[in-house]
Amino acid sequence: MQPKLLITVALAAGLAAAAHAAPGPDWAHFGGDIGDTKYSGLNQINPATIKRLKVVWRAPALDPAVRAENPTLTPSNNYRNAPLVTGGIMYISNQIGQVEARDPASGKLLWRQGLFPGDTRLAPAAAARALAAFGSGANIRIVTARGPWLFMLDAKTGAYVTSFGTGGRVDLRDDPKTVFSWNAPSPIVVGDVIVIGGQPIATGIADINRASLAGNVRGYDVASGKLLWTFHTVPHPGEPGHETWENNSWLQGGKTKVWSAFSADPKLGLVYLPLSAPASDYYGVQRPGDNLYSDSLVALDVKTGRKVWHYQLVHHDLWDYDLPSPPMLADIKVNGRLRKAAIQVTKMAYVFAFDRATGEPLFPIVETPVAPTTMPGEKSSPTQPIPVKPAPFDRQGMTDDNLIDFTPALKAEAQAILSRYVHGPMYTPPSPADGPDGKLGTLYLPGWVGGANWTGAALDPETGVIYVPSVTVPWIGRNNYKRPPEDKLYMDGPQGLPMVKPPWGRITAIDMNSGDHLWMVPNGNGPRDHPALKDLNLPPLGQAGRAAPLLTKSFLFIGEGDMVGLSMPRFSGGNMFRAYDKRTGKIMWEADLGAGTTSPPVTYMHKGKQYIVVGVGGVNHPAELVAMSIE
Numbered sequence: 001m002q003p004k005l006l007i008t009v010a011l012a013a014g015l016a017a018a019a020h021a022a023p024g025p026d027w028a029h030f031g032g033d034i035g036d037t038k039y040s041g042l043n044q045i046n047p048a049t050i051k052r053l054k055v056v057w058r059a060p061a062l063d064p065a066v067r068a069e070n071p072t073l074t075p076s077n078n079y080r081n082a083p084l085v086t087g088g089i090m091y092i093s094n095q096i097g098q099v100e101a102r103d104p105a106s107g108k109l110l111w112r113q114g115l116f117p118g119d120t121r122l123a124p125a126a127a128a129r130a131l132a133a134f135g136s137g138a139n140i141r142i143v144t145a146r147g148p149w150l151f152m153l154d155a156k157t158g159a160y161v162t163s164f165g166t167g168g169r170v171d172l173r174d175d176p177k178t179v180f181s182w183n184a185p186s187p188i189v190v191g192d193v194i195v196i197g198g199q200p201i202a203t204g205i206a207d208i209n210r211a212s213l214a215g216n217v218r219g220y221d222v223a224s225g226k227l228l229w230t231f232h233t234v235p236h237p238g239e240p241g242h243e244t245w246e247n248n249s250w251l252q253g254g255k256t257k258v259w260s261a262f263s264a265d266p267k268l269g270l271v272y273l274p275l276s277a278p279a280s281d282y283y284g285v286q287r288p289g290d291n292l293y294s295d296s297l298v299a300l301d302v303k304t305g306r307k308v309w310h311y312q313l314v315h316h317d318l319w320d321y322d323l324p325s326p327p328m329l330a331d332i333k334v335n336g337r338l339r340k341a342a343i344q345v346t347k348m349a350y351v352f353a354f355d356r357a358t359g360e361p362l363f364p365i366v367e368t369p370v371a372p373t374t375m376p377g378e379k380s381s382p383t384q385p386i387p388v389k390p391a392p393f394d395r396q397g398m399t400d401d402n403l404i405d406f407t408p409a410l411k412a413e414a415q416a417i418l419s420r421y422v423h424g425p426m427y428t429p430p431s432p433a434d435g436p437d438g439k440l441g442t443l444y445l446p447g448w449v450g451g452a453n454w455t456g457a458a459l460d461p462e463t464g465v466i467y468v469p470s471v472t473v474p475w476i477g478r479n480n481y482k483r484p485p486e487d488k489l490y491m492d493g494p495q496g497l498p499m500v501k502p503p504w505g506r507i508t509a510i511d512m513n514s515g516d517h518l519w520m521v522p523n524g525n526g527p528r529d530h531p532a533l534k535d536l537n538l539p540p541l542g543q544a545g546r547a548a549p550l551l552t553k554s555f556l557f558i559g560e561g562d563m564v565g566l567s568m569p570r571f572s573g574g575n576m577f578r579a580y581d582k583r584t585g586k587i588m589w590e591a592d593l594g595a596g597t598t599s600p601p602v603t604y605m606h607k608g609k610q611y612i613v614v615g616v617g618g619v620n621h622p623a624e625l626v627a628m629s630i631e
Contacts, residue, residue, distance in 0.1 A: 023553070025605035028086045030130035030186060031456070032602070035329030036263035038458035040603045043553035044610035045630060050555070050579055050589045053612075054631045059107030061127070061615060061623035062095040066112070070122050078564045078598055079615045079623035080184050080454075081127040082548075085604040087140050087155065090613075091133065095623050097125035097146040099153055104606040107625055111158035113144075113151070116169060123147055129454070130186035130261050132194070134222065143194055143222075145185035148173045150196060150220065165225030172198060172218075186261035188271065190302045193228060194220045195271050197258030215257020217273055219305050229305025233257060233275055233293050240307075241292035249287040254279030256294045260454045263326035265340075268357055270308060272342060273298040274323035281320035281448070282430040282477045285377040290315040297327060297344050297352070299359065309359030313344070313352055315381035318373070318429050319477055320448035321347045325456030327356070332464035333513050334362045343459060343512055345468055348426070349394035349451040352387055353512060363389040363515050370427035375479065380429050389515030393508040394451050394470040395500060398423035398443045402500045404493055406536055413494030418443065421476070430477030440476070443491060445500065447475025449567055455548035455600060458556065460582065464513040467556050467582070469523060469547040472504050473569050495532045496570055502526060503542030504571070507549075507558065509585065521585035523547055524560045527571040545573035548600035550612065555579040555588065557603075557612060562596025564619050577601075577614065577628075591628070595621035 023041030031038045045053055061079045075095035083102075084091045089110065090102040101110040115122065125146050132143040133155065140155035150172055152164040160168025187196040199215040214234035221228055233256040235241035242250060256278050264271040278287055278294040295314035300307055314321045327342040334341070334353070342356035353362040365385045373380035395402055398421075403414040421443035422431040431442045450471050457468040474491045493499035503522035510517050526541025527533065545561020545568065560574035573596040579589040599615030609629050617623035 026086045027602040027604045028084060028133060030082050030261050031263065031326065031328075034188070034190070034264050034266065036261070036326040036456070037328050037330060037461055037551070038456070038549055038600065039460055039551040041553050042603055042605055042610050044605070045552065045612070046554045047588070049630050052630045053579070053589055053591075053628050055591065055593070055626055056611070056629045056631065057107045057627045059102065059625045061092070061617070061625055063100060063109050063112050066094070066096065066098070066122075073122070073124060075623070076126060077617035077619065077621060077623045078566065079127055079617045080129050080599050081615065082130060082600040083602055083613055083625070084131050084133050085602065085606070086133050087137070088606065089155065091131055091142055091155070092625070093128035093131055093144060095127055096122070097127055097144075099131060099142055099144050099158065101155070101158060104604060104611065105609075107627060113153060113158055116149070116151075116160065117167060126184060128186060129184040130188075132187045132189045134189040143187050143189060145172070145187055145196060145198070150187065150194070150225070152225070163223070170220060170225040172196070188262040188264060189222060190264040190266055190271050191269070192222045193302050194222050195262055195264075195302065196220070197262075197273070199255065199257045215255060215259075215276070217258060217300070219302065228303075231273075231298075231300055231305045231307065234278075235292060244290040244292040246288040249289070252286065256291070259322070260324055261326050263329055264302065265329055265356055268340075269302050270299045270356065271302045272327050272329075272356070273300065274326055274344065276322040277314070277317040277320050282318055283375070283479050284316050284318055284379070285375070287316075288379040290381060291317070295321060295323060297323060297342070297354065299342075299356065311352070311354060311359055311361070313346060313350075313385060314348070315384060316379070318378075318380060319427075319444060324450065324453045327354075328457065328459040328466065329356055330459050330461045330464065341512065343466060345393075345452040345457045345466075347446055347448060347451040347453065349392040349396055349446050349470060350387055351390045351393065351466070351468070351510060351512075361387070363387055371424055371429060373429040374422070374431050374435070375429065376432070378429070384427050390510045390512070391517060393468045393510065393517070394446060394506065395472050396445060397425040398428070398445045398474055399425070402445065404497060404499060404501055406533060406538070410494045410497070410532060414499055417491070417493060417499065430479070433478040441478030442476065443474050443499075444477050445472070445474045447473045449473050449475070449546070453546050455546050458549035458551040459512075460551055464511060465518065465582070466510050466512055467549050467551060468508045468510065469549055469558060470506055470508065471544040471546070471572070472498070472500055472502070472506070473544050474499050492570060495530070497527065497530060497532065498544070498569070498571070503540070504544040505542035505547065505560065507556070507580065507585065509582070519585040521580070523558065524574045524576060543572060543574045544569055545596060548597065550601040550603060551582070552603060554582070556582050557601050559593070559597025559601070559614060562598055562616070562618050564596070564598060564617050593626050598623065
């Protein structure tokens with residue numbers, strides 16, 4: 001197996017941007033701050049107290065009264081919301097997307113968003129990844145999206161703010177004949193503008209992976225709900241980038257949306273859009289060209305919606321390599337020069353760093369030749385942008401060298417499976433599932449679940465070090481409309497084990513001042529008790545779960561994810577939640593939470609006590625919030 005890399009380093013002092021304010025008690029944004037660093041300077045939970053960290057309350061992620069009143073609702077246990085804590089109250093988007101106010105000390109329900117006046121039933125929906133809050137004191141407001149509506153609520157009472165939109169809500173549909181497809185919507189408030197993404201779907205089109213309407217990003221006035229601007233994520237005629245959709249394919253471009261969340265720099269007046277792949281994920285015959293602004297990081301002027309800069313990270317995507325999370329914003333020193341950075345982690349296991357004001361790359365990015373397509377009618381890009389630094393944080397390419405090799409028998413079986421697929425280095429294109437070569441498509445790595453995914457990474461603004469959780473999961477790329485009978489796109493390896501060497505889930509620390517890796521450790525034990533492995537006395541192998549990081553003054557906190565997550569392979573996830581030493585990657589504390597983590601952990605101070613709260617859930621474990629504190 002690949003040897004464990006553990007390098008102890010002294011974190012450089014004084015490289016942070018500017019003086020950092022004293023740590024605040026709240027977790028007021030999805031990523032802790034509006035720059036999505038997932039960092040808090042709170043330090044009551046520190047090396048001297050960590051052994052006393054205990055679970056102090058658990059609470060269901062949905063008010064039990066909702067289940068009693070709506071027995072036909074079937075909420076998902078894949079609960080992805082990161083709670084907000086502001087003004088002494090916790091706010092969550094519950095399992096069906098309603099806002100609930102909770103007591104931060106107990107998880108007890110204070111109020112729940114009611115039906116909008118005139119509505120007669122509670123329509124099905126899912127939890128939002130993020131709510132947005134703004135204002136102070138008695139004037140705090142909560143912004144949320146559910147179904148086709150953008151709502152504003154009074155944070156103290158849960159009442160609709162009737163001056164916003166029509167009675168407290170704005171219709172996000174282009175017209176009543178469209179519906180909206182959301183993937184856990186996440187609005188952001190920047191100054192006096194609400195920014196939101198999403199994707200309208202023309203009535204009758206059930207498969208959002210096929211051609212459909214583009215996921216335009218819009219800005220609304222925070223006071224009135226008036227639409228201020230619309231940014232076309234697939235450029236219209238006369239707009240820059242329109243030429244990258246050849247043969248008028250912009251008319252059916254589809255997707256190209258923000259499905260995770262946003263970050264912003266209020267001082268610069270910019271909001272940052274991590275945009276998705278276009279439709280169809282693995283088949284681009286109907287959309288020749290580079291397909292801007294798919295797979296692009298775009299900076300918009302938040303007042304006007306005008307594009308200030310962009311950088312496309314994948315041309316003519318054929319792998320579903322969405323930008324999965326917002327860029328992290330911090331001021332760091334690169335080559336001795338203080339820079340306003342926007343740092344983007346990716347499914348491809350690359351980290352791209354830009355000057356967030358200008359879009360200038362902080363490390364060189366080289367357009368590199370890649371393998372051509374063999375798909376009939378396809379027009380793949382001859383090059384892809386690859387950063388010189390940092391090095392990739394996870395394994396890339398399906399090659400013989402990457403196959404599992406604990407025993408000769410496992411290696412031989414993995415080779416036999418691999419031989420059924422086209423395979424090769426990074427960016428090997430999808431291939432026909434029924435071609436003359438008899439192959440079943442292309443097996444590629446990283447797959448569409450990452451590398452990194454929507455849980456992103458965390459950034460320490462005092463050191464410029466980022467901490468990236470990732471998974472090593474191969475995927476099958478082929479013509480979407482000609483799949484073989486076995487319709488599973490991730491690949492089991494020999495005896496049900498993963499195809500490739502571990503770690504199958506890892507955490508990597510990278511110094512963004514230099515672009516150098518500091519350490520890497522497996523995230524979890526993995527299936528060491530599997531019959532083919534139990535007698536081999538192996539070290540931790542890592543869990544291929546969608547793990548979300550939380551960074552504090554002293555520790556990196558992270559769970560293992562859970563099988564209930566979307567498209568998780570066998571042996572993914574686990575029940576452990578851990579605190580890691582930020583300097584070395586050494587485990588300093590761990591606890592079994594009874595189910596895997598599904599949502600990002602948050603931390604806050606309430607009545608003199610620091611709490612850490614994280615959402616957990618499982619296939620057979622109801623979604624709940626778990627709170628930990630020093631006892």
